[in-house]
Amino acid sequence: MAIKAMGRRTQQPATVSEDSWIEVAGLDKQYRPRRSAPTQALHDINLTVRRGEFISVVGPSGCGKTTLLKILAGLSPKTAGTVRIAGTEVVRPLREVGMVFQAPTLLPWRTIFDNVMVPAEIQKLDPARHRARAQELLDMVGLTGFERKYPHELSGGMQQRAGICRALVHDPAVLLMDEPFGALDAMTREYMNVELLRIWRESGQTAVLVTHSIPEAVFLSDRVVVLSPRPGRIAEILTIDLDRPRDLGVMSSDRAGVYVDRIRRHFNAAGVID
């Protein structure tokens, strides 16, 4: 499946290096409210993400991590710097991007299957092939048999899994996730983390996850980007050297504990407890 996903993306310029699939350089973001002083949300963010890599962004509340993701998604304009995805400057939402939101944000008047098909429909992609892909993804996340149900008939966790399928149906080059499991209970959340790793492994996407949870970031990522409190700057980029494939057992290992502690120290130093 990973091979199939990669084989389809051939239209980007030949100059794009696999090592800088996502390229963020000198990124600044200021909010300028009409009647008050501008606030600096992000300052001098430099980050390069390899193709197929899993990156997490953590930081205290209000550090601008969601802003960073919105800029990557083309939803929010940047103040300065460059942001490229697969060689294309991001100034508006790119078709090569799939996104999972904090809430599942499914359309209540569409069945689960038709919800998953939304990006393919918007981008007018070949229906037959993407229907097959949608079914494949739904099977992969264990929603077989729920295709014809409506969102309100599913639990929050199942809805969010449908949301993940929707983000992947058009085989995007990059998968962005904005605290996708924040609304789930701890048990479902752990379970969804394992699921996400499996889906990511099988689909081969480059993933950027924004999360509040340090253990979640360590468990899932190749690298964890730690942002400082506002204005958000990169405090540290930590490479998580844990063997893949990973299961939850990995989290009780000493090495994982060291990573979690190290990230937590940034939070404590900033005087914010997550």
Add this chain to the structure above:
Amino acid sequence: MTDTEVVDTTAPAPGPTATRRRRVDLRERPQLWLVPTVFVVVVLAWEYGTRLLDVDEYVLPRPSQIVEALHRQLTDEQFWGHFWVTTQEALLGFAIGVGAAVLLGTFISQIKVVEATLMPYIVAFQTVPKVALAPLFVLWFGFGLTSKVVMAAVISFFPMLVNVIEGLRAADADRIQMLTVFGASRAQIFRMVRLPSALPFIFAGLDIGIVFAILGAVVGEFIGAKEGLGYLLLQTNYNFDIAGMFAVLVVLSVMGLVAHFVIRLLQRRLAFWAEDTKVIGA
């Protein structure tokens, strides 16, 4: 993958449990027997109260007399002529008023300047008692069908317009953002989110609109007409056939009720995800 997360939506199996379920239904929803009981009590009180107090039937006819008059009307061919005239006027006016409201409402809500410019006028027109325009319409469009259709259209237009505008505005910002991320155009956002979001509001507008359309047609007939249920109401009134008047009122109420239930049925089919969206009156 386990199914433990599934929300159970399956209905209980029919069979021996069915009778027990009905009994539970009656306890949980007392309106099932309270509504018919109130009806029976009121009718009985009316019937025997008027007999006891010897109320003149020219003032308030007894239910039994109304039923008698109703039977007389329903078996009279002329009555059905009046019935169809009013039905036609109401439905035609309803279709025109509601159709115009959907078109104008959609147009208005798409362009901010237009909305800002026209909204004060819409609000102002809304406060005009439309019924008061009926004599004017009869003057302009004559005693025939047209003046009643116009009256019905005008009176059902405003509640629909307000609901369409409000409905198209009600689309959830997160859903729009979701579509934007996946590259949706304005037209796609309109079709995939704004219009479905407006549907419950549109049905609320239809629900009020159909009742208003009947009202408009009848009021138009009051002012000047040679046929229709409004005309028949006046005729029975002139002839001191008060029981006959009540019979026509019953027919008009049933018309409104049937229309209301048809629209409710359509709503449950087409806007099944949203029950009981707040209704905006006229």
